[in-house]
Amino acid sequence: xxxxxxxxxxxxxxxxxxxxxxxxxxxxxxxxxxxxxxxxxxxxxxxxxxxxxxxxxxxxxxxxxxxxxxxxxxxxxxxxxxxxxxxxxxxxxxxxxxxxxxxxxxxxxxxxxxxxxxxxxxxxxxxxxxxxxxxxxxxxxxxxxxxxxxxxxxxxxxxxxxxxxxxxxxxxxxxxxxxxxxxxxxxxxxxxxxxxxxxxxxxxxxxxxxxxxxxxxxxxxxxxxxxxxxxxxxxxxxxxxxxxxxxxxxxxxxxxxxxxxxxxxxxxxxxxxxxxxxxxxxxxxxxxxxxxxxxxxxxxxx
Ligand code: CP
Numbered sequence: 550x551x552x553x554x555x556x557x558x559x560x561x562x563x564x565x566x567x568x569x570x571x572x573x574x575x576x577x578x579x580x581x582x583x584x585x586x587x588x589x590x591x592x593x594x595x596x597x598x599x600x601x602x603x604x605x606x607x608x609x610x611x612x613x614x615x616x617x618x619x620x621x622x623x624x625x626x627x628x629x630x631x632x633x634x635x636x637x638x639x640x641x642x643x644x645x646x647x648x649x650x651x652x653x654x655x656x657x658x659x660x661x662x663x664x665x666x667x668x669x670x671x672x673x674x675x676x677x678x679x680x681x682x683x684x685x686x687x688x689x690x691x692x693x694x695x696x697x698x699x700x701x702x703x704x705x706x707x708x709x710x711x712x713x714x715x716x717x718x719x720x721x722x723x724x725x726x727x728x729x730x731x732x733x734x735x736x737x738x739x740x741x742x743x744x745x746x747x748x749x750x751x752x753x754x755x756x757x758x759x760x761x762x763x764x765x766x767x768x769x770x771x772x773x774x775x776x777x778x779x780x781x782x783x784x785x786x787x788x789x790x791x792x793x794x795x796x797x798x799x800x801x802x803x804x805x806x807x808x809x810x811x812x813x814x815x816x817x818x819x820x821x822x823x824x825x826x827x828x829x830x831x832x833x834x835x836x837x838x839x840x841x842x843x844x845x846x847x848x849x850x851x
Contacts, residue, residue, distance in 0.1 A: 550565055550568075550569075550846045550847055551846070551847065551848075551849040552666070552667050552847065552849065553667055553847060554661035554664075554667045554668045554669065554670075555667075555668075555669050555670060555679050555680065555843065555847070556657045556658045556661050556668065556670045556673075556677070556679070557658075557670070557677050557679060557715070558677065558679040558682045558683075558715045558716075558718055558719045559718060560679070561679075563722045566683060566686065566719065566722075568846070569683050569839065569842045569843060569846060570683065570686060570687050570690060570839070570842075572841075572842035572845065572846060572851050573683075573684075573687050573835070573838040573839040573841065573842040574687075574838070575842075576837075576838040576841040576842055576845075577835075577838045580611050580837070580838065580841065581611050582611070582612060582613075583612065583613030584612055584613065584845060584850045584851075585609065585612035585613050585614035585844060585845065585848060585850060586613035586614070588614045588615070588645045588646070588844075588848055589614065589615045589616075589617060589643065589644040589645055590605070590606075590609040590614045590615070590616050590617075590618075590644060590645070590646055590648065590844060591616075591617050591618050591640045591641075591643065591644035591646070591647045591648065592605055592606060592616060592617075592618035592619075592620075592648045592649075592671075593618055593619060593625075593636070593637075593640060593647060593648070593649045593650070594618070594619065594620045594621065594649075594650045594671070595621070595622045595627065595649070595650060595651045595652060595656075596650045596651060596652045596672065597620075597621070598620070598650055598671070598672070599811075599812065600810075600811060600812075600833050600836060601650065601671045601672065601678075601680065601681070601836070602618075602620060602648075602650070602671070604833070604836040604837045604840055605648050605669075605671065605680075605840050605844075607837050608837050608838075608840035608841040608843075608844055609844060611837070611841060612841055612844060612845060614844065617640075617643060617644060618640075618648075633651070633656060633659065633660060634659075634663045637649075637660045637663050637664045637668075638663065638664070638665075641664050641665050641666050644666070645666060645848060646666060646667050646668075646669065646844065646847060646848060647660065647664060647666065647667070647668045647669070648668075648669045648671050649668055649669070649670065649671055650670075650671040650672045650673075651672075651673050651674070652673075652674050652776075653673065653674050654673050654674035654675060654676040655673065655674075655676065656673050656674070657670035657671075657673040657677075658670075658673075667847050669843065669847070672711055673711070674711070674777075675708070675709040675710070675711050675714075675774065675777050676711055676714065677711055677714060677715045678711040678712045678714075678715050678810070679715050680836075680839065680840060680843060681711075681712045681715065681716075681810050681836075682712065682715040682716045682718075682719050683839045683843070684832065684835045684836040684838075684839040684840075685712070685716050685719075685769070685808060685810070685832070686716075686719060686720075687835050687838070687839050688806075688808060688828060688831070688832040688835050689701075689767055689806075689808075691835070692767075692804075692806040692828055693766055693767070693804060693806070696720070696723040697723045697724050698723070698724050698725075699720075699723070699725055699726070699766040699767060700725075700726045700728060700764050700765050700766045700767075701720060701725050701726070701727060701728065701765070701766065701767045701769060702728040702729075702730060702761040702762075702764070702765040702767065702768045702769065703716075703717065703727065703728070703729055703730065703731075703737070703769045703771070704730040704731070704758055704761075704768060704769065704770050704771065704791055704793075704816075705730070705731060705735070705770055705771035705772060705773060705790070705791055705816055706731065706735045706771050706772065706773045706774050706777075706787075707729055707731040707735055707736055707737040707738075707771070708731070708734070708735040708736060708737070708738060709735070709774040709777035709778075710771040710772075710774060710810075712771065712810040713737065713741075713769070713771055714737075714738065714741055716769070717737065717741050717744075717745065718741065718744055721744060721745055721748040721750055722748075724750065725750060726750070726751050726752075726753075727745060727750065727751065727752035727753070728752075728753050728755065728761040728764060728765060729752055729753065729754045729755065730754075730755045730756070730757070730758050730760075730761055730791070731754075731756070731790075732756060732787045732790045733756065734783070734786075734787055735773070735787060735790075736754065737752075758791050758793065758797070759797060762797060762798065762800060762801050762805075763800045763801065763802070764802075765801070765802065765805055766802060766804055766805060766806075767805070767806055767807075767808055768793070768805065768806075768807050768808070769808045769809070770791070770793060770807065770808070770809040770813070770816050770817050770829075771809065771810065771816070772809075772812065772813060772814050772816060773787055773788050773790065773814070773816075775788070788814075789815065791816050792815060792816060792817075792818060793807070793816065793817045793818065793821055794818045794820060794821065795818065795820040795821050795824055798821070798824060798826060801826065805826050806826055806827075806828040807821065807824075807826050807827050807828055807829065808828055808829055808832050809829040809832070810832075811829055811832075811833055813829075817829070
């Protein structure tokens with residue numbers, strides 16, 4: 550994985566993905582290791598972020614790396630009309646690795662092709678979010694003790710939710726049964742469903758959340774992605790489709806854990822937060838360990 554970009558989760562083999570999770574476990578036990586003191590990490594966020602940017606920066610800081618970057622296009626020369634290529638070529642002169650979020654699908658692949666150094670995709674439009682996928686896999690393995698043979702329920706915006714796309718593809722390596730809960734307008738894209746079928750796995754589609762709760766080992770809630778809708782009226786129609794409340798979990802499996810990539814809007818009530826099945830804030834913390842593992846591995850220190 551040394552010096553390689555991570556744009557799609559499929560850029561790393563199953564064994565490589567597992568290796569990242571194993572190294573992340575080491576960082577969870579011992580998070581402060583100044584092994585990246587000679588490196589500069591650039592975080593280029595052309596789209597808003599709380600968790601991904603700050604957990605990458607926290608991960609880099611805990612490993613002793615210097616961090617440079619920007620958190621919006623407005624604070625970079627992109628606002629003066631600079632191209633993505635020129636931005637990447639310039640920043641790669643100042644850093645050893647670029648972590649980039651961009652609203653356009655395919656932008657991270659393009660950046661990786663023009664950059665002399667490695668690029669990590671921190672989310673490109675509604676396409677992929679592979680580092681979120683690795684921390685989701687870490688969280689699933691940690692809470693279930695395994696990744697194989699699980700019933701995973703994806704709930705909400707399965708059409709535009711990039712975390713769902715990347716994670717669905719990754720989990721197809723582990724004999725997953727998929728329960729896909731969404732409004733009819735926001736079903737999982739055909740290319741992801743085709744991928745699941747090609748692996749001879751089963752998916753079931755629902756509109757009712759209550760129906761899947763007793764069958765699930767993991768419920769992966771997602772926000773309806775308002776920023777991806779071209780027509781605000783269409784967003785208004787689906788924005789409150791799901792709201793998981795504590796009283797809905799009475800018939801859930803003992804081992805059920807609730808994940809959410811966050812931010813949430815109103816799809817999980819705050820009364821769920823104190824339920825032992827709620828795992829989304831720990832999931833966000835796991836992002837630091839996984840991103841430490843990614844930075845250390847791609848920079849060739851692990
Ligand atoms: N999960 C996630 O990508 O969150 P942010 O948008 O806050 O980075």
